[in-house]
Amino acid sequence: MLKRYSIQLILVACGGLLTYVAYEELVSLYLLSVLMFMGVNVILSTSLNLVNGNMGEFSCGHAGFMCVGAYVSSVLGVWLFAKDKVFGPPVLPPELALYAFPLVILAGGVAAALAGLLVAIPSYKTRGDYLAIITIAANYIIISAIENLGVIGGSRGFMGMKSVISSMEDVAYLPWMPIWVFSFTIFCVWLIRRYVSSTFGKGVNAISQDEVAAEIMSVNTNKIKTITFMVSSGLAGIAGGLFAYILGYVNPGSFNILKSTEVLVMVYLGGMASLSGAVLSAIAFTILLELLRPLQIIKWVVIPLLLIIVMQFRPEGIMGSRELSDIFPWLKRFYRFK
Amino acid sequence: MENANSKSDLQPVLEIRNLTQQFGGLRAVSNFNVRLEPGGLIGLIGPNGAGKTTVFNLVSGFYQPTSGEILINGINTAGMKPHQVTGLGVARTFQNIRLWNDMSVLDNIRVAQHGKLQYGFFHAVARSGHYLARERQIEDDARELLEVFDLQDYAEEFPKNLPYGTQRKLEIARALSSKPQLLLLDEPAAGLNSADIHELIRLVRWIHSHFDVTIWMIEHHMDVMMELSSYIKVIDFGETIAEGTPAEVRNHPAVITAYLGDEKI
DSSP states (O other): OTTTTHHHHHHHHHHHHHHHHHHTTOSOHHHHHHHHHHHHHHHHHHHHHIIIIISOOOOOOHHHHHHHHHHHHHHHHHHHHSOBTTTBSOSSOGGGHHHHHHHHHHHHHHHHHHHTHHHHTGGGTOOTHHHHHHHHHHHHHHHHHHHTOGGGTGGGOEEOHHHHHHHHHHHSOSOHHHHHHHHHHHHHHHHHHHHHHSHHHHHHHHHHHOHHHHHHTTOOHHHHHHHHHHHHHHHHHHHHHHHHHHHTEEOGGGGSHHHHHHHHHHHHHHOTTOHHHHHHHHHHHHHHHHHTGGGGGGHHHHHHHHHHHHHHHOTTOSSTTOOHHHHSGGGGGTOOOO | OOOSSSOOSSOOSEEEEEEEEEETTEEEEEEEEEEEOTTOEEEEEOSTTSSHHHHHHHHTTSSOOSEEEEEETTEEOTTOOHHHHHHTTEEEOOSSOOOOTTSOHHHHHHHTTGGGOOOOHHHHHHTOHHHHHHHHHHHHHHHHHHHHTTOGGGTTSOGGGSOHHHHHHHHHHHHHTTOOSEEEEEOTTTTOOHHHHHHHHHHHHHHHHHSOOEEEEEOSOHHHHHHHOSEEEEEETTEEEEEEOHHHHHTOHHHHHHHHOOOOO
Protein backbone atom coordinates (compact mmCIF):
# COMPACT_ATOMS: atom_id res chain seq x y z
CA MET A 1 0.00 0.00 0.00
CA LEU A 2 2.66 2.42 1.09
CA LYS A 3 4.86 1.32 -1.77
CA ARG A 4 2.09 1.63 -4.28
CA TYR A 5 1.34 5.22 -3.43
CA SER A 6 4.89 6.20 -2.52
CA ILE A 7 5.33 8.53 -5.51
CA GLN A 8 2.06 10.29 -4.74
CA LEU A 9 3.05 10.62 -1.07
CA ILE A 10 6.44 12.02 -1.97
CA LEU A 11 4.85 14.58 -4.29
CA VAL A 12 2.31 15.66 -1.71
CA ALA A 13 5.10 15.97 0.86
CA CYS A 14 7.19 18.06 -1.54
CA GLY A 15 4.23 20.28 -2.34
CA GLY A 16 3.45 20.70 1.33
CA LEU A 17 7.04 21.49 2.19
CA LEU A 18 7.27 24.02 -0.63
CA THR A 19 4.08 25.74 0.52
CA TYR A 20 5.26 25.79 4.11
CA VAL A 21 8.68 27.13 3.22
CA ALA A 22 7.22 29.83 1.00
CA TYR A 23 4.54 30.73 3.52
CA GLU A 24 6.95 31.11 6.40
CA GLU A 25 9.44 32.85 4.10
CA LEU A 26 12.17 30.45 5.15
CA VAL A 27 13.97 30.85 1.85
CA SER A 28 14.80 33.97 -0.07
CA LEU A 29 12.47 35.15 -2.83
CA TYR A 30 15.34 34.57 -5.23
CA LEU A 31 15.57 30.88 -4.35
CA LEU A 32 11.81 30.58 -4.53
CA SER A 33 11.74 32.06 -8.01
CA VAL A 34 14.51 29.69 -9.10
CA LEU A 35 12.37 26.81 -7.88
CA MET A 36 9.41 28.14 -9.82
CA PHE A 37 11.41 28.57 -13.02
CA MET A 38 12.55 25.02 -12.50
CA GLY A 39 8.93 23.92 -12.68
CA VAL A 40 8.36 25.97 -15.83
CA ASN A 41 11.45 24.45 -17.40
CA VAL A 42 10.33 20.94 -16.51
CA ILE A 43 7.06 21.57 -18.35
CA LEU A 44 8.90 23.05 -21.33
CA SER A 45 11.44 20.26 -21.67
CA THR A 46 9.01 17.38 -21.16
CA SER A 47 6.55 18.85 -23.64
CA LEU A 48 9.21 19.48 -26.28
CA ASN A 49 10.57 16.01 -25.65
CA LEU A 50 7.19 14.66 -26.72
CA VAL A 51 7.75 16.05 -30.23
CA ASN A 52 11.53 15.92 -30.56
CA GLY A 53 12.11 12.76 -28.57
CA ASN A 54 9.06 10.56 -28.93
CA MET A 55 7.86 11.64 -32.33
CA GLY A 56 11.32 12.18 -33.81
CA GLU A 57 10.48 15.53 -35.37
CA PHE A 58 12.66 18.56 -34.85
CA SER A 59 10.64 21.42 -33.46
CA CYS A 60 12.62 24.54 -32.64
CA GLY A 61 9.81 26.99 -32.13
CA HIS A 62 8.67 25.92 -28.72
CA ALA A 63 9.01 29.41 -27.24
CA GLY A 64 6.45 30.67 -29.76
CA PHE A 65 3.74 28.53 -28.20
CA MET A 66 4.94 29.54 -24.77
CA CYS A 67 4.44 33.14 -25.90
CA VAL A 68 0.84 32.48 -26.97
CA GLY A 69 0.06 30.92 -23.59
CA ALA A 70 1.80 33.70 -21.71
CA TYR A 71 -0.09 36.46 -23.49
CA VAL A 72 -3.49 34.81 -23.53
CA SER A 73 -3.46 33.98 -19.83
CA SER A 74 -1.95 37.35 -18.88
CA VAL A 75 -4.40 39.39 -20.91
CA LEU A 76 -7.33 37.25 -19.82
CA GLY A 77 -6.35 37.44 -16.15
CA VAL A 78 -5.78 41.17 -16.20
CA TRP A 79 -8.93 41.89 -18.20
CA LEU A 80 -11.08 39.80 -15.86
CA PHE A 81 -9.59 40.47 -12.46
CA ALA A 82 -7.48 43.63 -12.41
CA LYS A 83 -7.79 47.32 -12.98
CA ASP A 84 -5.84 48.16 -16.06
CA LYS A 85 -5.33 51.33 -18.06
CA VAL A 86 -6.24 49.59 -21.31
CA PHE A 87 -9.06 47.33 -20.19
CA GLY A 88 -10.41 49.57 -17.46
CA PRO A 89 -11.98 48.16 -14.31
CA PRO A 90 -12.05 44.39 -13.78
CA VAL A 91 -14.90 42.57 -15.50
CA LEU A 92 -15.38 40.13 -12.65
CA PRO A 93 -14.92 40.65 -8.92
CA PRO A 94 -11.16 40.29 -8.25
CA GLU A 95 -11.84 37.82 -5.41
CA LEU A 96 -12.86 35.26 -8.02
CA ALA A 97 -9.28 35.20 -9.29
CA LEU A 98 -8.53 32.71 -6.56
CA TYR A 99 -10.73 30.10 -8.18
CA ALA A 100 -10.38 31.15 -11.78
CA PHE A 101 -6.59 31.30 -11.88
CA PRO A 102 -6.04 27.68 -12.99
CA LEU A 103 -8.69 28.18 -15.66
CA VAL A 104 -6.92 31.29 -16.89
CA ILE A 105 -3.68 29.33 -17.17
CA LEU A 106 -5.49 26.46 -18.91
CA ALA A 107 -7.06 28.93 -21.34
CA GLY A 108 -3.54 29.99 -22.31
CA GLY A 109 -2.73 26.33 -22.83
CA VAL A 110 -5.75 25.81 -25.05
CA ALA A 111 -4.88 28.87 -27.14
CA ALA A 112 -1.32 27.62 -27.52
CA ALA A 113 -2.62 24.17 -28.50
CA LEU A 114 -4.62 25.81 -31.27
CA ALA A 115 -1.52 27.71 -32.34
CA GLY A 116 0.16 24.30 -32.47
CA LEU A 117 -1.96 23.58 -35.53
CA LEU A 118 0.30 26.05 -37.32
CA VAL A 119 2.95 23.33 -37.16
CA ALA A 120 0.73 20.24 -37.00
CA ILE A 121 -0.94 20.75 -40.36
CA PRO A 122 2.26 21.24 -42.38
CA SER A 123 3.66 18.15 -40.65
CA TYR A 124 1.26 15.93 -42.62
CA LYS A 125 3.35 16.41 -45.71
CA THR A 126 6.63 17.71 -44.38
CA ARG A 127 9.13 16.25 -41.99
CA GLY A 128 12.71 16.47 -40.79
CA ASP A 129 14.68 19.58 -41.65
CA TYR A 130 11.83 21.14 -43.59
CA LEU A 131 9.45 20.88 -40.70
CA ALA A 132 12.15 22.35 -38.45
CA ILE A 133 12.19 25.42 -40.67
CA ILE A 134 8.41 25.66 -40.44
CA THR A 135 8.62 25.59 -36.63
CA ILE A 136 11.12 28.45 -36.67
CA ALA A 137 8.79 30.36 -38.97
CA ALA A 138 5.88 29.70 -36.62
CA ASN A 139 7.93 31.10 -33.73
CA TYR A 140 8.63 34.27 -35.70
CA ILE A 141 5.03 34.65 -36.86
CA ILE A 142 3.75 34.51 -33.30
CA ILE A 143 6.30 36.96 -31.95
CA SER A 144 5.86 39.43 -34.78
CA ALA A 145 2.10 39.26 -34.47
CA ILE A 146 2.29 40.16 -30.80
CA GLU A 147 4.93 42.83 -31.33
CA ASN A 148 2.50 44.51 -33.69
CA LEU A 149 -0.49 44.28 -31.40
CA GLY A 150 -0.33 47.74 -29.87
CA VAL A 151 -3.39 47.12 -27.66
CA ILE A 152 -1.51 44.69 -25.46
CA GLY A 153 1.66 46.70 -25.41
CA GLY A 154 3.38 45.48 -28.56
CA SER A 155 7.09 45.12 -28.15
CA ARG A 156 7.03 47.12 -24.91
CA GLY A 157 5.39 44.18 -23.21
CA PHE A 158 2.41 43.68 -20.99
CA MET A 159 2.06 43.83 -17.22
CA GLY A 160 -0.50 43.88 -14.45
CA MET A 161 -0.39 40.22 -13.50
CA LYS A 162 1.00 41.03 -10.07
CA SER A 163 -2.28 42.64 -9.07
CA VAL A 164 -4.15 39.46 -10.04
CA ILE A 165 -1.87 37.51 -7.73
CA SER A 166 -2.24 40.04 -4.93
CA SER A 167 -6.04 39.93 -5.18
CA MET A 168 -5.73 36.17 -4.79
CA GLU A 169 -3.59 36.68 -1.72
CA ASP A 170 -6.09 39.17 -0.33
CA VAL A 171 -8.72 36.47 -0.21
CA ALA A 172 -6.50 33.82 1.31
CA TYR A 173 -2.91 34.48 2.16
CA LEU A 174 -1.01 31.56 0.71
CA PRO A 175 2.00 31.43 -1.65
CA TRP A 176 -0.26 30.89 -4.67
CA MET A 177 2.35 31.05 -7.38
CA PRO A 178 4.61 28.29 -5.96
CA ILE A 179 1.52 26.16 -5.33
CA TRP A 180 0.19 26.54 -8.85
CA VAL A 181 3.55 26.12 -10.55
CA PHE A 182 4.10 22.94 -8.58
CA SER A 183 0.62 21.60 -9.36
CA PHE A 184 0.81 22.37 -13.06
CA THR A 185 4.26 20.82 -13.32
CA ILE A 186 2.96 17.60 -11.81
CA PHE A 187 -0.11 17.78 -14.04
CA CYS A 188 1.96 18.17 -17.22
CA VAL A 189 4.38 15.36 -16.47
CA TRP A 190 1.47 13.15 -15.44
CA LEU A 191 -0.42 13.94 -18.64
CA ILE A 192 2.57 13.18 -20.86
CA ARG A 193 3.36 9.96 -19.03
CA ARG A 194 -0.16 8.68 -19.39
CA TYR A 195 -0.23 9.64 -23.05
CA VAL A 196 3.06 8.02 -24.04
CA SER A 197 2.52 4.87 -22.03
CA SER A 198 -0.82 4.03 -23.66
CA THR A 199 -0.97 1.93 -26.81
CA PHE A 200 -2.55 4.97 -28.41
CA GLY A 201 0.43 7.14 -27.48
CA LYS A 202 2.94 4.50 -28.54
CA GLY A 203 1.78 5.30 -32.04
CA VAL A 204 3.91 8.44 -31.57
CA ASN A 205 7.06 6.32 -31.18
CA ALA A 206 6.00 4.20 -34.13
CA ILE A 207 5.84 7.33 -36.28
CA SER A 208 9.33 8.28 -35.19
CA GLN A 209 10.78 4.88 -36.00
CA ASP A 210 9.02 4.15 -39.28
CA GLU A 211 6.23 6.41 -40.38
CA VAL A 212 5.32 4.33 -43.44
CA ALA A 213 5.02 1.16 -41.38
CA ALA A 214 2.98 3.07 -38.80
CA GLU A 215 0.48 4.32 -41.36
CA ILE A 216 0.17 0.90 -43.00
CA MET A 217 -0.18 -0.82 -39.64
CA SER A 218 -3.37 1.19 -39.06
CA VAL A 219 -1.93 4.15 -37.12
CA ASN A 220 -3.75 7.30 -38.21
CA THR A 221 -0.51 9.24 -38.46
CA ASN A 222 -2.06 12.61 -39.23
CA LYS A 223 -4.33 12.38 -36.22
CA ILE A 224 -1.52 11.31 -33.91
CA LYS A 225 0.72 14.10 -35.21
CA THR A 226 -2.03 16.66 -34.67
CA ILE A 227 -2.71 15.49 -31.13
CA THR A 228 0.98 15.32 -30.27
CA PHE A 229 1.78 18.77 -31.60
CA MET A 230 -1.27 20.22 -29.87
CA VAL A 231 -0.46 18.58 -26.54
CA SER A 232 3.14 19.69 -26.78
CA SER A 233 2.36 23.29 -27.68
CA GLY A 234 -0.55 23.41 -25.24
CA LEU A 235 1.71 22.42 -22.37
CA ALA A 236 4.24 25.01 -23.55
CA GLY A 237 1.39 27.51 -23.34
CA ILE A 238 0.74 26.51 -19.74
CA ALA A 239 4.43 26.98 -18.99
CA GLY A 240 4.25 30.39 -20.67
CA GLY A 241 1.26 31.43 -18.58
CA LEU A 242 3.02 30.45 -15.37
CA PHE A 243 6.20 32.18 -16.52
CA ALA A 244 4.26 35.40 -17.13
CA TYR A 245 2.61 35.34 -13.71
CA ILE A 246 5.89 34.56 -11.94
CA LEU A 247 7.59 37.54 -13.54
CA GLY A 248 4.52 39.76 -13.54
CA TYR A 249 5.62 41.08 -16.89
CA VAL A 250 5.90 39.66 -20.39
CA ASN A 251 7.39 40.94 -23.57
CA PRO A 252 7.60 39.18 -26.90
CA GLY A 253 11.38 39.42 -26.94
CA SER A 254 11.70 36.86 -24.18
CA PHE A 255 10.12 34.18 -26.37
CA ASN A 256 12.44 34.40 -29.32
CA ILE A 257 14.47 31.66 -30.93
CA LEU A 258 17.03 31.85 -28.13
CA LYS A 259 14.44 30.72 -25.63
CA SER A 260 13.48 27.86 -27.97
CA THR A 261 17.13 26.90 -28.17
CA GLU A 262 17.35 26.87 -24.40
CA VAL A 263 14.53 24.31 -24.28
CA LEU A 264 16.20 22.29 -27.01
CA VAL A 265 19.39 22.19 -24.96
CA MET A 266 17.45 20.81 -22.01
CA VAL A 267 15.87 18.09 -24.14
CA TYR A 268 19.08 17.02 -25.83
CA LEU A 269 21.03 17.13 -22.60
CA GLY A 270 18.54 14.84 -20.91
CA GLY A 271 18.13 12.30 -23.66
CA MET A 272 15.57 11.76 -26.36
CA ALA A 273 12.24 10.14 -25.57
CA SER A 274 13.11 9.79 -21.89
CA LEU A 275 10.53 11.50 -19.71
CA SER A 276 12.51 11.23 -16.50
CA GLY A 277 15.57 12.39 -18.45
CA ALA A 278 13.72 15.52 -19.55
CA VAL A 279 12.60 16.25 -16.00
CA LEU A 280 16.06 15.76 -14.54
CA SER A 281 17.83 17.76 -17.20
CA ALA A 282 15.39 20.66 -16.80
CA ILE A 283 16.15 20.69 -13.07
CA ALA A 284 19.88 20.38 -13.60
CA PHE A 285 19.86 23.00 -16.33
CA THR A 286 18.01 25.54 -14.18
CA ILE A 287 20.50 25.05 -11.36
CA LEU A 288 23.41 25.26 -13.77
CA LEU A 289 22.10 28.53 -15.22
CA GLU A 290 21.92 30.02 -11.75
CA LEU A 291 25.35 28.74 -10.76
CA LEU A 292 26.82 30.26 -13.90
CA ARG A 293 25.07 33.56 -13.33
CA PRO A 294 28.27 35.27 -12.09
CA LEU A 295 29.77 34.64 -15.51
CA GLN A 296 27.07 36.90 -16.96
CA ILE A 297 27.14 36.91 -20.73
CA ILE A 298 29.95 34.33 -20.89
CA LYS A 299 27.34 31.90 -19.58
CA TRP A 300 26.13 31.64 -23.15
CA VAL A 301 29.56 30.52 -24.21
CA VAL A 302 29.83 27.89 -21.52
CA ILE A 303 26.40 26.33 -21.98
CA PRO A 304 26.59 25.78 -25.75
CA LEU A 305 30.09 24.43 -25.19
CA LEU A 306 28.61 21.98 -22.73
CA LEU A 307 26.14 20.91 -25.36
CA ILE A 308 28.96 20.34 -27.84
CA ILE A 309 30.76 18.20 -25.30
CA VAL A 310 27.65 16.16 -24.55
CA MET A 311 26.96 15.65 -28.25
CA GLN A 312 30.53 14.52 -28.80
CA PHE A 313 30.74 12.03 -25.99
CA ARG A 314 27.11 11.09 -25.38
CA PRO A 315 25.14 11.94 -28.51
CA GLU A 316 22.05 10.23 -27.12
CA GLY A 317 21.99 12.62 -24.15
CA ILE A 318 22.68 11.86 -20.53
CA MET A 319 19.86 9.35 -20.17
CA GLY A 320 19.48 8.24 -23.76
CA SER A 321 16.04 6.78 -24.30
CA ARG A 322 16.19 5.09 -20.91
CA GLU A 323 14.02 6.00 -17.98
CA LEU A 324 15.26 6.39 -14.43
CA SER A 325 14.06 2.88 -13.59
CA ASP A 326 16.28 1.36 -16.29
CA ILE A 327 19.30 2.83 -14.57
CA PHE A 328 18.22 2.19 -11.00
CA PRO A 329 16.10 -0.98 -11.16
CA TRP A 330 15.22 -0.79 -7.48
CA LEU A 331 13.06 2.23 -8.29
CA LYS A 332 10.66 -0.11 -10.06
CA ARG A 333 9.45 -1.29 -6.69
CA PHE A 334 8.00 2.13 -6.11
CA TYR A 335 6.99 3.35 -9.52
CA ARG A 336 6.70 2.09 -13.06
CA PHE A 337 8.37 4.73 -15.14
CA LYS A 338 7.20 3.27 -18.42
CA MET B 1 -9.67 -21.11 -60.01
CA GLU B 2 -10.18 -17.37 -60.26
CA ASN B 3 -10.33 -16.83 -63.94
CA ALA B 4 -12.06 -13.62 -64.78
CA ASN B 5 -14.66 -15.67 -66.65
CA SER B 6 -15.52 -18.10 -63.89
CA LYS B 7 -18.68 -17.11 -62.12
CA SER B 8 -18.68 -17.35 -58.35
CA ASP B 9 -21.19 -16.52 -55.66
CA LEU B 10 -18.53 -15.68 -53.12
CA GLN B 11 -17.74 -12.04 -52.56
CA PRO B 12 -14.08 -11.63 -53.48
CA VAL B 13 -11.79 -10.43 -50.69
CA LEU B 14 -9.96 -8.34 -53.22
CA GLU B 15 -10.96 -7.35 -56.68
CA ILE B 16 -8.76 -5.21 -58.88
CA ARG B 17 -10.16 -3.90 -62.16
CA ASN B 18 -8.08 -2.34 -64.91
CA LEU B 19 -5.54 -0.95 -62.50
CA THR B 20 -2.95 1.36 -64.03
CA GLN B 21 -0.23 3.29 -62.28
CA GLN B 22 1.80 5.87 -64.08
CA PHE B 23 4.95 7.40 -62.54
CA GLY B 24 5.75 10.29 -64.87
CA GLY B 25 6.57 8.59 -68.13
CA LEU B 26 6.86 5.15 -66.60
CA ARG B 27 3.87 2.86 -66.62
CA ALA B 28 4.64 0.73 -63.56
CA VAL B 29 1.38 -1.18 -63.62
CA SER B 30 -0.76 -1.51 -66.67
CA ASN B 31 -4.33 -2.72 -66.87
CA PHE B 32 -3.97 -5.16 -64.00
CA ASN B 33 -6.91 -7.38 -63.04
CA VAL B 34 -7.26 -9.86 -60.24
CA ARG B 35 -10.00 -11.44 -58.19
CA LEU B 36 -9.06 -13.12 -54.93
CA GLU B 37 -11.64 -15.36 -53.38
CA PRO B 38 -11.67 -16.00 -49.63
CA GLY B 39 -9.25 -18.61 -48.46
CA GLY B 40 -6.91 -18.55 -51.44
CA LEU B 41 -3.14 -18.58 -51.37
CA ILE B 42 -2.08 -16.81 -54.52
CA GLY B 43 1.27 -15.85 -55.89
CA LEU B 44 2.50 -12.83 -57.80
CA ILE B 45 5.80 -13.19 -59.58
CA GLY B 46 7.79 -11.36 -62.16
CA PRO B 47 11.34 -10.22 -62.84
CA ASN B 48 12.89 -7.33 -60.94
CA GLY B 49 11.15 -4.04 -61.58
CA ALA B 50 8.07 -5.73 -62.99
CA GLY B 51 5.75 -3.71 -60.75
CA LYS B 52 4.89 -6.32 -58.14
CA THR B 53 5.54 -4.19 -55.09
CA THR B 54 3.78 -1.29 -56.80
CA VAL B 55 0.65 -3.44 -56.98
CA PHE B 56 0.94 -4.11 -53.25
CA ASN B 57 1.53 -0.44 -52.53
CA LEU B 58 -1.59 0.38 -54.51
CA VAL B 59 -3.67 -2.21 -52.68
CA SER B 60 -2.51 -1.02 -49.28
CA GLY B 61 -3.41 2.55 -50.20
CA PHE B 62 0.14 3.86 -50.25
CA TYR B 63 -0.33 5.14 -53.81
CA GLN B 64 -3.49 6.38 -55.41
CA PRO B 65 -3.94 4.59 -58.77
CA THR B 66 -3.83 6.58 -61.98
CA SER B 67 -6.87 4.67 -63.13
CA GLY B 68 -8.76 1.53 -62.27
CA GLU B 69 -10.49 0.29 -59.18
CA ILE B 70 -9.50 -1.65 -56.09
CA LEU B 71 -12.31 -3.23 -54.11
CA ILE B 72 -11.72 -4.82 -50.74
CA ASN B 73 -14.68 -6.90 -49.60
CA GLY B 74 -16.66 -4.97 -52.17
CA ILE B 75 -15.61 -1.54 -50.89
CA ASN B 76 -13.83 0.78 -53.28
CA THR B 77 -10.66 2.10 -51.66
CA ALA B 78 -10.33 5.15 -53.91
CA GLY B 79 -9.18 8.17 -51.90
CA MET B 80 -8.54 6.17 -48.74
CA LYS B 81 -5.47 6.58 -46.57
CA PRO B 82 -3.42 3.46 -45.84
CA HIS B 83 -4.65 3.19 -42.26
CA GLN B 84 -8.24 3.21 -43.54
CA VAL B 85 -7.47 0.47 -46.03
CA THR B 86 -5.90 -1.53 -43.21
CA GLY B 87 -9.13 -1.00 -41.32
CA LEU B 88 -10.97 -2.84 -44.11
CA GLY B 89 -9.01 -5.96 -43.28
CA VAL B 90 -5.76 -5.76 -45.23
CA ALA B 91 -2.36 -6.22 -43.67
CA ARG B 92 1.04 -6.53 -45.24
CA THR B 93 4.71 -7.11 -44.68
CA PHE B 94 7.56 -5.38 -46.46
CA GLN B 95 10.32 -6.53 -48.72
CA ASN B 96 12.88 -4.94 -46.41
CA ILE B 97 11.69 -5.59 -42.88
CA ARG B 98 10.05 -2.53 -41.38
CA LEU B 99 9.63 -3.23 -37.70
CA TRP B 100 9.74 -0.50 -35.08
CA ASN B 101 13.18 -1.31 -33.86
CA ASP B 102 13.29 0.73 -30.68
CA MET B 103 10.03 -0.60 -29.34
CA SER B 104 9.70 -3.95 -27.60
CA VAL B 105 8.39 -6.91 -29.56
CA LEU B 106 5.22 -6.79 -27.47
CA ASP B 107 4.74 -3.09 -28.23
CA ASN B 108 5.21 -3.76 -31.94
CA ILE B 109 2.25 -6.13 -31.79
CA ARG B 110 0.23 -3.79 -29.60
CA VAL B 111 0.67 -0.71 -31.75
CA ALA B 112 -0.35 -2.66 -34.84
CA GLN B 113 -3.81 -2.88 -33.27
CA HIS B 114 -4.06 0.91 -33.34
CA GLY B 115 -6.94 0.82 -35.80
CA LYS B 116 -9.23 -0.97 -33.37
CA LEU B 117 -8.30 0.66 -30.10
CA GLN B 118 -11.79 2.10 -29.67
CA TYR B 119 -10.54 4.79 -27.34
CA GLY B 120 -8.92 8.16 -27.89
CA PHE B 121 -6.62 10.64 -26.24
CA PHE B 122 -8.93 11.61 -23.40
CA HIS B 123 -9.66 8.04 -22.41
CA ALA B 124 -5.93 7.34 -22.41
CA VAL B 125 -5.15 10.32 -20.20
CA ALA B 126 -8.07 9.80 -17.84
CA ARG B 127 -7.34 6.04 -17.61
CA SER B 128 -11.07 5.39 -17.81
CA GLY B 129 -12.50 1.95 -17.14
CA HIS B 130 -13.09 1.57 -20.85
CA TYR B 131 -9.44 2.39 -21.55
CA LEU B 132 -8.15 -0.06 -18.97
CA ALA B 133 -10.38 -2.83 -20.26
CA ARG B 134 -9.29 -2.21 -23.85
CA GLU B 135 -5.61 -2.04 -22.91
CA ARG B 136 -5.88 -5.32 -21.05
CA GLN B 137 -7.60 -6.90 -24.03
CA ILE B 138 -4.95 -5.59 -26.43
CA GLU B 139 -2.12 -6.82 -24.27
CA ASP B 140 -3.76 -10.24 -23.85
CA ASP B 141 -4.30 -10.52 -27.59
CA ALA B 142 -0.71 -9.50 -28.23
CA ARG B 143 0.70 -12.01 -25.77
CA GLU B 144 -1.50 -14.73 -27.14
CA LEU B 145 -0.36 -13.99 -30.67
CA LEU B 146 3.29 -14.05 -29.57
CA GLU B 147 2.67 -17.42 -27.96
CA VAL B 148 1.02 -18.77 -31.09
CA PHE B 149 4.09 -17.70 -33.04
CA ASP B 150 6.39 -19.02 -30.32
CA LEU B 151 7.85 -15.55 -29.81
CA GLN B 152 6.76 -15.10 -26.20
CA ASP B 153 10.35 -15.30 -24.92
CA TYR B 154 11.22 -12.21 -26.93
CA ALA B 155 8.29 -10.10 -25.70
CA GLU B 156 10.49 -7.51 -23.97
CA GLU B 157 13.32 -7.70 -26.50
CA PHE B 158 13.95 -5.09 -29.20
CA PRO B 159 13.37 -6.39 -32.74
CA LYS B 160 16.78 -5.16 -33.90
CA ASN B 161 18.40 -7.67 -31.54
CA LEU B 162 16.56 -10.65 -33.02
CA PRO B 163 17.93 -12.96 -35.72
CA TYR B 164 16.86 -12.08 -39.23
CA GLY B 165 14.53 -15.04 -39.63
CA THR B 166 12.81 -14.22 -36.35
CA GLN B 167 12.36 -10.62 -37.48
CA ARG B 168 10.59 -11.89 -40.60
CA LYS B 169 8.36 -14.03 -38.45
CA LEU B 170 7.67 -11.14 -36.11
CA GLU B 171 6.72 -8.91 -39.01
CA ILE B 172 4.20 -11.49 -40.19
CA ALA B 173 2.87 -11.81 -36.64
CA ARG B 174 2.55 -8.04 -36.43
CA ALA B 175 0.61 -7.96 -39.68
CA LEU B 176 -1.75 -10.64 -38.37
CA SER B 177 -2.36 -8.82 -35.09
CA SER B 178 -4.93 -6.59 -36.79
CA LYS B 179 -6.86 -9.78 -37.68
CA PRO B 180 -6.86 -9.14 -41.42
CA GLN B 181 -8.83 -11.04 -44.03
CA LEU B 182 -6.20 -10.39 -46.65
CA LEU B 183 -2.51 -10.72 -45.95
CA LEU B 184 -0.01 -9.38 -48.45
CA LEU B 185 3.45 -10.88 -48.10
CA ASP B 186 6.12 -9.00 -50.02
CA GLU B 187 9.02 -11.40 -50.58
CA PRO B 188 8.92 -13.09 -47.20
CA ALA B 189 11.82 -15.37 -48.11
CA ALA B 190 14.18 -12.56 -49.13
CA GLY B 191 17.46 -12.85 -47.27
CA LEU B 192 16.64 -16.18 -45.64
CA ASN B 193 18.90 -19.21 -45.82
CA SER B 194 17.52 -22.53 -47.05
CA ALA B 195 16.74 -23.85 -43.58
CA ASP B 196 14.83 -20.66 -42.80
CA ILE B 197 13.02 -20.94 -46.12
CA HIS B 198 11.70 -24.37 -45.21
CA GLU B 199 10.62 -22.96 -41.90
CA LEU B 200 8.88 -20.11 -43.72
CA ILE B 201 7.02 -22.46 -46.06
CA ARG B 202 5.72 -24.35 -43.04
CA LEU B 203 4.83 -21.08 -41.32
CA VAL B 204 2.88 -19.67 -44.25
CA ARG B 205 1.02 -22.92 -44.77
CA TRP B 206 0.22 -23.07 -41.08
CA ILE B 207 -0.97 -19.44 -41.02
CA HIS B 208 -3.15 -20.14 -44.01
CA SER B 209 -4.87 -23.03 -42.26
CA HIS B 210 -4.86 -21.62 -38.74
CA PHE B 211 -5.98 -18.06 -39.40
CA ASP B 212 -8.99 -17.35 -41.54
CA VAL B 213 -7.00 -15.35 -44.03
CA THR B 214 -6.47 -15.02 -47.75
CA ILE B 215 -2.79 -14.72 -48.65
CA TRP B 216 -1.31 -12.98 -51.64
CA MET B 217 2.43 -13.34 -51.88
CA ILE B 218 5.25 -11.91 -53.93
CA GLU B 219 8.23 -14.22 -54.05
CA HIS B 220 11.34 -14.77 -56.10
CA HIS B 221 12.09 -18.24 -54.78
CA MET B 222 10.21 -20.41 -57.21
CA ASP B 223 10.30 -23.41 -54.89
CA VAL B 224 8.42 -21.40 -52.27
CA MET B 225 5.83 -20.44 -54.85
CA MET B 226 5.49 -23.94 -56.23
CA GLU B 227 5.08 -25.38 -52.75
CA LEU B 228 2.57 -22.89 -51.48
CA SER B 229 0.42 -21.18 -54.02
CA SER B 230 -2.46 -22.69 -55.87
CA TYR B 231 -2.53 -19.96 -58.48
CA ILE B 232 0.11 -17.59 -59.79
CA LYS B 233 -0.02 -14.37 -61.72
CA VAL B 234 3.09 -13.33 -63.62
CA ILE B 235 3.71 -9.72 -64.53
CA ASP B 236 6.48 -8.03 -66.44
CA PHE B 237 6.79 -4.32 -67.20
CA GLY B 238 3.48 -3.85 -65.41
CA GLU B 239 1.58 -6.16 -67.73
CA THR B 240 0.16 -9.56 -66.89
CA ILE B 241 1.99 -12.02 -69.12
CA ALA B 242 0.71 -15.29 -67.75
CA GLU B 243 -1.43 -16.82 -65.03
CA GLY B 244 -2.45 -20.26 -63.90
CA THR B 245 -1.42 -23.08 -61.64
CA PRO B 246 2.26 -23.27 -60.72
CA ALA B 247 2.82 -26.07 -63.22
CA GLU B 248 1.17 -24.11 -66.02
CA VAL B 249 3.11 -20.96 -65.26
CA ARG B 250 6.43 -22.73 -65.03
CA ASN B 251 6.18 -23.96 -68.60
CA HIS B 252 4.54 -20.88 -70.04
CA PRO B 253 6.68 -19.54 -72.91
CA ALA B 254 6.12 -15.89 -71.98
CA VAL B 255 7.35 -16.57 -68.45
CA ILE B 256 10.45 -18.32 -69.67
CA THR B 257 11.16 -15.43 -72.01
CA ALA B 258 10.64 -12.87 -69.26
CA TYR B 259 12.95 -14.62 -66.84
CA LEU B 260 15.57 -16.05 -69.17
CA GLY B 261 15.37 -13.75 -72.17
CA ASP B 262 14.51 -14.58 -75.71
CA GLU B 263 16.41 -17.60 -76.87
CA LYS B 264 15.88 -16.98 -80.55
CA ILE B 265 18.64 -14.82 -81.86
